[in-house]
Amino acid sequence: MSAPELDADLRHALDEFCGRDRVLVASDYDGCIAPIQPRPDLAVPNPESLAALRECAERSHTLAAMVSGRARDDLAAMSGLTSAPASDLVLVGSHGAEFDTGFDQPITAEQQDLLNRIIDEFGSIARRFDGTSVETKPASTTLHVRNASPADATAALALAADGPAAWSGVHVTEGKAVVELAVIETSKGLALDRLRDQFGADAVLYLGDDVTDEKAFAHLHRGTDVGIKVGTGVTGAQFRVPTTDHVAAVLAYVAGHRN
Numbered sequence: 416m417s418a419p420e421l422d423a424d425l426r427h428a429l430d431e432f433c434g435r436d437r438v439l440v441a442s443d444y445d446g447c448i449a450p451i452q453p454r455p456d457l458a459v460p461n462p463e464s465l466a467a468l469r470e471c472a473e474r475s476h477t478l479a480a481m482v483s484g485r486a487r488d489d490l491a492a493m494s495g496l497t498s499a500p501a502s503d504l505v506l507v508g509s510h511g512a513e514f515d516t517g518f519d520q521p522i523t524a525e526q527q528d529l530l531n532r533i534i535d536e537f538g539s540i541a542r543r544f545d546g547t548s549v550e551t552k553p554a555s556t557t558l559h560v561r562n563a564s565p566a567d568a569t570a571a572l573a574l575a576a577d578g579p580a581a582w583s584g585v586h587v588t589e590g591k592a593v594v595e596l597a598v599i600e601t602s603k604g605l606a607l608d609r610l611r612d613q614f615g616a617d618a619v620l621y622l623g624d625d626v627t628d629e630k631a632f633a634h635l636h637r638g639t640d641v642g643i644k645v646g647t648g649v650t651g652a653q654f655r656v657p658t659t660d661h662v663a664a665v666l667a668y669v670a671g672h673r674n
């Protein structure tokens with residue numbers, strides 16, 4: 416299949432972006448690099464997006480990053496990418512909180528206890544509703560309802576909202592057919608700020624499809640940065656593309672226009 420066309424105004428913004436001295440090219444994983452699937456373990460990456468992201472990292476003065484809600488180890492396993500300190504390809508997990516150096520603040524015993532209690536509660540909710548499941552991560556846990564009936568999905572999410580989501584010390588992130596509860600505060604926006612500062616990037620490009628990506632779009636600088644929302648939904652991003660194939664096209668365009 417031929418690569419999808421990008422709108423002229425997006426191509427113009429990408430041309431300006433590619434002309435900057437030092438740039439950060441960052442993308443979300445699920446719904447961007449990998450099409451959404453019924454289960455997290457089925458979400459394999461689009462090989463064209465992966466290849467293009469790798470090519471971006473090989474360009475001079477170009478840092479490439481994947482910033483995901485997944486646990487960083489899971490992100491590495493699913494994407495097949497690795498990143499090491501000083502590499503020009505960086506993986507950030509746990510909605511922007513988990514770098515190759517781990518979490519900035521180790522999870523305390525109290526937070527671990529809280530997380531265990533949330534996981535237990537999610538487990539008992541999931542046992543009540545067919546098609547729901549629980550994903551555990553180092554600092555959070557996700558209740559998945561994608562494979563439940565609409566009525567069961569609504570009921571399971573309501574129990575989560577009235578139960579552990581309302582507990583003290585719990586941070587709630589809503590996503591595509593999921594609710595995620597964390598025991599630390601996370602922000603993809605702060606992760607982008609950190610990568611921008613460390614690399615000394617003059618401009619940042621970010622692709623995202625979900626609610627959690629809005630924190631990243633909110634940290635972009637008007638005029639120099641490029642925010643691209645993938646798919647439908649309210650967004651603060653300047654640009655929108657319809658599919659994950661367009662993500663591959665955007666990344667390939669950048670790789671092809673950077674020296």
Ligand SMILES: O=P(O)(O)OC[C@H]1O[C@H](O[C@H]2O[C@H](CO)[C@@H](O)[C@H](O)[C@H]2O)[C@H](O)[C@@H](O)[C@@H]1O
Pocket residue numbers: 443444445446450451452453454455456458482483484485486550557559561590591592593595625627
């Ligand atoms: O920040 P992301 O890389 O987009 O990660 C967000 C969440 O993605 C995963 O869940 C989503 O993708 C699944 C696979 O396509 C899908 O089944 C699920 O309904 C989606 O919400 C992942 O499982 C979560 O841990 C991430 O937080």
